[in-house]
Amino acid sequence: MTTLEKTTDQILQLAAQHFSVPREQLRPDDDFFKKLGINSLQALDLLTRIEQHFHIELPDYELQGVADFRTLAERIQSRL
Amino acid sequence: MTGGSFHGQALSWRVAEGVVHLVLDRAPCNEIGSIALDELERFVAALETLERDAHALIISSARKEGFCAGADLRELYRESHLLDSARRIKGIRDFLERIHRVMNALDESPLVTIAAIHGVAFGGGFELALTCDLIIADKTARFCFPELRLGLIPGFGGIPRLKRDLGNAVVRDLLLTGRSINVTKAQAIGLVSQLAAEGESLRVARATAAQIGKFDRKTTISAKRFIKPIPREELRREIDIFCELFARQAVEDGLRKFVESTSPLPYLP
Numbered sequence: 001m002t003t004l005e006k007t008t009d010q011i012l013q014l015a016a017q018h019f020s021v022p023r024e025q026l027r028p029d030d031d032f033f034k035k036l037g038i039n040s041l042q043a044l045d046l047l048t049r050i051e052q053h054f055h056i057e058l059p060d061y062e063l064q065g066v067a068d069f070r071t072l073a074e075r076i077q078s079r080l
Numbered sequence: 081m082t083g084g085s086f087h088g089q090a091l092s093w094r095v096a097e098g099v100v101h102l103v104l105d106r107a108p109c110n111e112i113g114s115i116a117l118d119e120l121e122r123f124v125a126a127l128e129t130l131e132r133d134a135h136a137l138i139i140s141s142a143r144k145e146g147f148c149a150g151a152d153l154r155e156l157y158r159e160s161h162l163l164d165s166a167r168r169i170k171g172i173r174d175f176l177e178r179i180h181r182v183m184n185a186l187d188e189s190p191l192v193t194i195a196a197i198h199g200v201a202f203g204g205g206f207e208l209a210l211t212c213d214l215i216i217a218d219k220t221a222r223f224c225f226p227e228l229r230l231g232l233i234p235g236f237g238g239i240p241r242l243k244r245d246l247g248n249a250v251v252r253d254l255l256l257t258g259r260s261i262n263v264t265k266a267q268a269i270g271l272v273s274q275l276a277a278e279g280e281s282l283r284v285a286r287a288t289a290a291q292i293g294k295f296d297r298k299t300t301i302s303a304k305r306f307i308k309p310i311p312r313e314e315l316r317r318e319i320d321i322f323c324e325l326f327a328r329q330a331v332e333d334g335l336r337k338f339v340e341s342t343s344p345l346p347y348l349p
Contacts, residue, residue: 041109041145044200044222048262052219059259060224 113152146199207238224260
């Protein structure tokens with residue numbers, strides 16, 4: 001079973017790669033909207049890539065109030 | 081503008097190799113407001129002539145952000161919030177009557193119509209795609225009916241068309257949750273007919289249009305008329321329900337909240 005740490009790490013790698021941010025600059029507790037500087041359409045793009053990477057469906061409302069990578073990883077974990 | 085081509089502020093079209101190509105191109109993501117509606121009406125008026133030289137129509141977007149983010153809510157709020165209730169309702173009803181005429185004309189065009197999608201196809205953008213016979217989407221595509229967040233239902237004919245094509249359960253899922261679905265899910269439920277690699281939906285749509293051009297045109301037109309009836313009664317009812325809902329203060333409040341929002345996900349309630 002994938003651990004929360006592994007899932008968090010995969011999200012950080014995915015975000016770093018897609019938004020061209022050095023991986024070492026991203027931390028689990030970072031606010032990903034601020035850290036990545038993304039708008040609403042880019043947030044949806046990130047959601048699409050997360051769903052494809054983890055082979056899950058993550059409804060938008062699950063992201064309500066979620067801004068840091070670790071909490072995002074928890075939401076993903078509950079769908080794996 | 082010539083008979084076979086047009087380049088406006090929100091869209092352009094041209095005909096090549098038997099295919100009419102309608103390209104949406106207005107920042108930020110092809111929101112449908114008065115300018116887009118004017119030009120869509122011009123396109124529909126030109127269709128009868130364009131159809132003589134074509135067998136297929138492809139609708140795509142030149143915006144990297146996606147296919148179409150839906151109705152121009154900022155314009156809608158700007159144009160409506162200072163009006164009294166009666167004038168607000170008349171204004172929105174007139175707009176809906178016009179967009180429904182456009183959508184119905186696209187839906188029943190004798191051309192085989194293909195939506196080539198990437199990125200967001202939300203609200204009115206999703207509804208535009210639903211007028212097409214085939215939806216071809218790349219891996220970045222997402223589909224959504226977010227209207228309930230504003231206290232409204234989709235108003236461009238989306239519910240009757242999605243119900244016609246996929247059934248009531250799919251409508252309820254997307255409409256009542258307001259969630260967006262990715263292309264994998266959209267293909268699994270039968271909404272998307274072909275999945276393309278990122279950035280390849282237009283190429284796949286062109287290949288599909290070329291294949292369709294090999295068939296006898298009269299037979300194709302007969303087949304389409306037989307299997308794709310326009311749900312006119314439900315479309316009329318949709319306009320009435322939308323206008324009833326639009327009259328409420330809660331809708332104006334929802335629109336204001338959306339327009340003034342600085343949230344990264346403003347479409348979430």
